[in-house]
Amino acid sequence: MTSTTSTFVLVPGAWQAGWAWQPVARRLRAAGCEVVTVTMPGVADGDAREGLRLSDATAHLVQEVEKRELADVTLVAHSWGGYPVTGAAHELAGRVSKVIYYNALVPARGVPLIDENPDYAIMLRAGIETSPDGSVSVTPEQVPLLLPEAGEETRRLFFDLLVPQPGGYFLDALDVPEVTTLGIPAAYVLSENDQVLARPGTEFADRLGLTPVMVPGGHESMLTHPDEVAAALLQA
Numbered sequence: 001m002t003s004t005t006s007t008f009v010l011v012p013g014a015w016q017a018g019w020a021w022q023p024v025a026r027r028l029r030a031a032g033c034e035v036v037t038v039t040m041p042g043v044a045d046g047d048a049r050e051g052l053r054l055s056d057a058t059a060h061l062v063q064e065v066e067k068r069e070l071a072d073v074t075l076v077a078h079s080w081g082g083y084p085v086t087g088a089a090h091e092l093a094g095r096v097s098k099v100i101y102y103n104a105l106v107p108a109r110g111v112p113l114i115d116e117n118p119d120y121a122i123m124l125r126a127g128i129e130t131s132p133d134g135s136v137s138v139t140p141e142q143v144p145l146l147l148p149e150a151g152e153e154t155r156r157l158f159f160d161l162l163v164p165q166p167g168g169y170f171l172d173a174l175d176v177p178e179v180t181t182l183g184i185p186a187a188y189v190l191s192e193n194d195q196v197l198a199r200p201g202t203e204f205a206d207r208l209g210l211t212p213v214m215v216p217g218g219h220e221s222m223l224t225h226p227d228e229v230a231a232a233l234l235q236a
Contacts, residue, residue, distance in 0.1 A: 006074040006097055007034040008233065009065060013079025013104070013219075014169065015138050015162040017043050020078070023226035024233070031234060038064055040084070042135075042166040049164060050133040054112075054172035058087035065092055072097045076233060077104040078222065079197075080113060080169065082204075089179045099179045100236050102189040102229070103197060103219050106204040112173040116198035128167035135164035145195045148218040158220070180208050187236035188212045189229070191221045 008028055010021040018037030025035045040057045042049040061084050065073055073096045077085035082104035089096050105113060114121050127136035138146075143155045150158070180186055188205035190212035196219045197204070205212045213232050217225040 006072045007036065007070050008074050008076055009036045009038060009061075009070070010076045011038050011061060011078065011081035011085050012040070012043075013081050014136075014165040015043070016078075017163070019161065020220070021222060024222045024230045027226055027230035028233065031230070033234075036064065036068065036070070040169075042169075043163050045163075048133070049135045049166040051168070052166035053168040054083055054087070054174070057084040057169055058091070061085065061088040062091045065095055071095050074098040074100060074233075076100045076102060078102050079104055079219065080165075083107050083113060083169070083172075083174060086179055087174050087176060089182065089184060090176045093182050093184065096184055098185045098187070098236075100187045100189060100233055101204065101208075102222070102233070103191050103194050103201060104188075104204065105198060106178065106188075106207045107174050108207065109177055110173050110175060113170045113198065115173075120198050124167070124170050128171075131164065131167070133164075134167040136167050136170065137164045138162050142196075146219050147224065148193055148195060149216075149221075149224055154224075158223070178208055186210065189215060189232045189236055191215055191217045191219060191225075193218045195219065 012020045017039040021037045028035045042052045075085045086107050114124050128134050143159050186208050188210045190201035215228045215232050222229045
């Protein structure tokens with residue numbers, strides 16, 4: 001692996017917290033990098049989820065960077081994390097040196113995640129409407145799509161670690177353009193067998209004019225192929 005002086009700020013996808021990035025974080029630290037893993041409001045153990053909006057997640061990420069007085073930051077977004085990372089990059093432009101989307105949504109201006117895919121819209125709205133706190137949960141049947149290369153025991157453990165996601169995180173859009181308009185370099189890392197993105201990862205990469213850097217595994221390959229994902233983040 002090639003070391004870097006940038007501080008990696010790793011942002012998880014929906015239903016997950018900073019723990020999801022730990023295998024990759026350890027490898028980045030071993031390569032000499034500073035690393036921060038972020039847990040968004042509403043997904044830490046015991047957090048309340050009702051009423052949280054995308055702006056709360058974006059503000060939390062900005063605060064995590066500012067309170068640590070970080071500079072030369074590489075923001076890394078997994079999956080839904082592309083939304084708060086894109087929003088935060090516009091508020092942290094003087095501190096961010098690169099943005100990497102990993103199996104992530106690259107938000108289109110004015111388009112919330114729920115409107116990126118009609119099947120997602122049905123699933124997410126049903127979850128929000130039937131949940132007492134407006135959150136959305138993963139079902140056991142969906143886990144094999146997230147971890148297609150994993151065994152049953154690993155899938156059960158992964159499912160037990162997931163928590164409901166605040167529904168407002170899926171309903172809100174960003175009113176900002178792509179991060180490339182800020183003059184910040186960007187990269188896209190894509191798993192070869194990602195089965196759950198709202199659109200093909202190549203389409204999201206194309207929104208930034210990028211060709212994806214490919215890694216093995218499925219949507220959660222940072223857990224199943226951390227060596228390759230860490231190497232891709234260092235080289236992207």
